[in-house]
Amino acid sequence: MINELGHFALILAFAVAIVQAIVPLVGAHKGWRGWMAVGEPAATAQFLLIAVSFAAITYAFVVSDFSVKLVWANSHTDKPMLYKVTGVWGNHEGSMLLWVLILALFGAAAAWFGGALPPRLRARVLSVQAWIGVAFLGFIIFTSNPFLRLAEPPFNGEGMNPLLQDPGLAFHPPFLYLGYVGLSMAFSFAVAALIEGRVDAAWARWVRPWTLAAWIFLTIGIALGSWWAYYELGWGGFWFWDPVENASFMPWLLAAALLHSAIVVEKREALKSWTILLAIMAFGFSLIGTFIVRSGVITSVHSFASDPQRGIFILAILAIFVGGALTMYAFRATSMQAKGVFSMVSRETALVVNNILLAVAALVVFVGTVWPLVAEMFFGRKLSVGAPFFDQAFTPFMVILALILPVGAMMPWKRARLGRVAKPLIPALVLALAMGGLAWSVESGNSMLALIAVFLGSWLVFGAATELWQRAARNFGRLKRLPRADWGKATAHAGLGITFIGIGLLTAGQIEDIRVAKLNEPFTVDGYQITLTKVEEVKGPNYMSSTGTMTVEKDGKLIGTMHPEKRVYPVQRMPTTEAAIHTTPLGDIYLVIGDPQQDGGYAVRTYIKPFADWIWAGAIIMSLGGLLSLSDRRYRVAAGARKTRAVPSNATPAE
Amino acid sequence: MLRKLLVTLVFLVVAGPIFAVQPDEILKDSTLEARAREISKVLRCPVCQGENIDDSNAAVSRDLRLLVRERLLAGDTDSQVIDYVTDRYGEYVLFEPEKTGANLLLWYLGPGALIVALIGGFFYVRSRRNASEGPAAPALSEDEQKRLNELMGE
Numbered sequence: 001m002i003n004e005l006g007h008f009a010l011i012l013a014f015a016v017a018i019v020q021a022i023v024p025l026v027g028a029h030k031g032w033r034g035w036m037a038v039g040e041p042a043a044t045a046q047f048l049l050i051a052v053s054f055a056a057i058t059y060a061f062v063v064s065d066f067s068v069k070l071v072w073a074n075s076h077t078d079k080p081m082l083y084k085v086t087g088v089w090g091n092h093e094g095s096m097l098l099w100v101l102i103l104a105l106f107g108a109a110a111a112w113f114g115g116a117l118p119p120r121l122r123a124r125v126l127s128v129q130a131w132i133g134v135a136f137l138g139f140i141i142f143t144s145n146p147f148l149r150l151a152e153p154p155f156n157g158e159g160m161n162p163l164l165q166d167p168g169l170a171f172h173p174p175f176l177y178l179g180y181v182g183l184s185m186a187f188s189f190a191v192a193a194l195i196e197g198r199v200d201a202a203w204a205r206w207v208r209p210w211t212l213a214a215w216i217f218l219t220i221g222i223a224l225g226s227w228w229a230y231y232e233l234g235w236g237g238f239w240f241w242d243p244v245e246n247a248s249f250m251p252w253l254l255a256a257a258l259l260h261s262a263i264v265v266e267k268r269e270a271l272k273s274w275t276i277l278l279a280i281m282a283f284g285f286s287l288i289g290t291f292i293v294r295s296g297v298i299t300s301v302h303s304f305a306s307d308p309q310r311g312i313f314i315l316a317i318l319a320i321f322v323g324g325a326l327t328m329y330a331f332r333a334t335s336m337q338a339k340g341v342f343s344m345v346s347r348e349t350a351l352v353v354n355n356i357l358l359a360v361a362a363l364v365v366f367v368g369t370v371w372p373l374v375a376e377m378f379f380g381r382k383l384s385v386g387a388p389f390f391d392q393a394f395t396p397f398m399v400i401l402a403l404i405l406p407v408g409a410m411m412p413w414k415r416a417r418l419g420r421v422a423k424p425l426i427p428a429l430v431l432a433l434a435m436g437g438l439a440w441s442v443e444s445g446n447s448m449l450a451l452i453a454v455f456l457g458s459w460l461v462f463g464a465a466t467e468l469w470q471r472a473a474r475n476f477g478r479l480k481r482l483p484r485a486d487w488g489k490a491t492a493h494a495g496l497g498i499t500f501i502g503i504g505l506l507t508a509g510q511i512e513d514i515r516v517a518k519l520n521e522p523f524t525v526d527g528y529q530i531t532l533t534k535v536e537e538v539k540g541p542n543y544m545s546s547t548g549t550m551t552v553e554k555d556g557k558l559i560g561t562m563h564p565e566k567r568v569y570p571v572q573r574m575p576t577t578e579a580a581i582h583t584t585p586l587g588d589i590y591l592v593i594g595d596p597q598q599d600g601g602y603a604v605r606t607y608i609k610p611f612a613d614w615i616w617a618g619a620i621i622m623s624l625g626g627l628l629s630l631s632d633r634r635y636r637v638a639a640g641a642r643k644t645r646a647v648p649s650n651a652t653p654a655e
Numbered sequence: 656m657l658r659k660l661l662v663t664l665v666f667l668v669v670a671g672p673i674f675a676v677q678p679d680e681i682l683k684d685s686t687l688e689a690r691a692r693e694i695s696k697v698l699r700c701p702v703c704q705g706e707n708i709d710d711s712n713a714a715v716s717r718d719l720r721l722l723v724r725e726r727l728l729a730g731d732t733d734s735q736v737i738d739y740v741t742d743r744y745g746e747y748v749l750f751e752p753e754k755t756g757a758n759l760l761l762w763y764l765g766p767g768a769l770i771v772a773l774i775g776g777f778f779y780v781r782s783r784r785n786a787s788e789g790p791a792a793p794a795l796s797e798d799e800q801k802r803l804n805e806l807m808g809e
Contacts, residue, residue: 348780
């Protein structure tokens, strides 16, 4: 019964979305206030209906209702409760439902907090948002319905891929979707502006927080995924340039570019048409990402069981939305008149270069991802594009970006003098060079990679600190009173530097040891004495495990006792490794246990992974920077404008 | 006891080799082994989804890893080993596409696009430098004026 209610609510939401897609748009065109006002209640209703539908399917998972086909195919009574709930989006149908739930949430948020928007723009934004909703609700109802029943319910379910039964991965998709779908707001604003034929500072001020929020979610989502790969897949890789990873990375790069170009629109009323284009492309790449994951055109380690039919549906959605938006763009782009005037050396120019680097880097990732497809279709070559290509083709863009970032961030608007900007940065540069040199000499093998990465990373961190110090006019008291946007900017840039350092030092300095470890026979890796003392068979809730006990000592002192596991999930007949990781700020000790060997002992892998956690720490710092910016007074003023309008004396200009 | 037996049985039945490189594959000569590892990282496992043979658990990857080591012991250079494998398994196993034919487009699109974008950016910035401060904000449309009057009247 509850299942059918959920199904019904989903179909109702589809109907509401159709109304929301048409009525406010017509209203805005004709100037009918009543029609325009439909958008707000419709957005709320659409969100509530999808929420009911989502709650219904979650309920079916929680109570293990195996008469629902989706639950049967993806759940099992033995599964811990956490994974029963997260199992809702651990499959195609459920994850699409989460996708539209978040889409409707963003639409509703625009309705709730959009009081200060011009009513016509708001009506159009809500309509465009509803068009996306119609497309994806239709996709779910006609090709991927989660509410289908089985005629004869089986006793138990098929279970869920054990690799997905993990806290890191359980929360990775919701964050990614919040990011992907958050970019739909930028898209809706861009299309609304194209219909309107007008882009101004107020528009940019609206688009920025949505893009920033989407970018924060994407950052966290990507970091979670990478962290999961690191500890779960059993050899401590953190990024594989896998098509599915690239699918989330391209929108991230474009969202980062969009964040920066929207600043130029807001402050200087330039780069308008470029910003519109970026907003369209950023969401377009989110759709491409969805297409890549769902269609199976590009095989990948962790795409869902895929289906070409669904792929074609998503491709059609992609073609209609991005194609339609780009066509409108072609007609309207010239009407976006830039106003700001600036010289060759200025913050504006620096941000143009930032955008070029990020956009071309995203293009490189895109071409590398689809190249196997292109080569097969047009040149009859069946080939692969993997990490060695991306490492060579993508990295230079990040190196150039990091080199110019601290200088660009310090530049004043309109007109800058390079000498004056660069001078305060000299101490940061010297310090960064010293850190690079230190990494080069300490790191075994005098690695150039370590030198460059540590230099660039430190340059970003010290550069960000210098910028804050300069902005505060070298005064501690004023440092505290700087706007949060300044702190956010410096924090995010420093976070990028931390990630650079982590990637460089981990890649350059990782030590690996593969051997047969006999019980109680110590071996030495990089100065650590490691002993396998016992291996026990342990039964988990829905798996069986061989759990090793290993002690790690250095200079006779016990560092830790670690328990690497090898698990077998009998329902799926699938083994997984659970690495034991001893984390310190300067690096991880990473132990993996494998099969027993014929002549006694176990295959054991030991890794020393210097500075590994800096990669994700940097990502967290980046998103914290984003949050700081988002909490800046200007945005709160914009969001709360409806309230403050009643008391005009409070509505002081933000800057 | 019975449980333990059961556990062991399950392991025997379902547990494939979980490791990529096995201890018995490793060459005694550590420089050769290091070369083998580097080569293994650019070769794709032919039956997996986007894994290199160094990380892959598939049987064919193990065979390929052993083959790579065999060729190295026979005195091949790195590129000879890679050619040897691609001659037999095709271009598909190469994770680093060859810089030949149509692939040149793949390799040089990035640098090319960067140059084009920088030139475009240069002209844009120059046009902004020479532009006069744009026209004043457009006057309110009829509608907006009406709305303003409404608000002012309130």
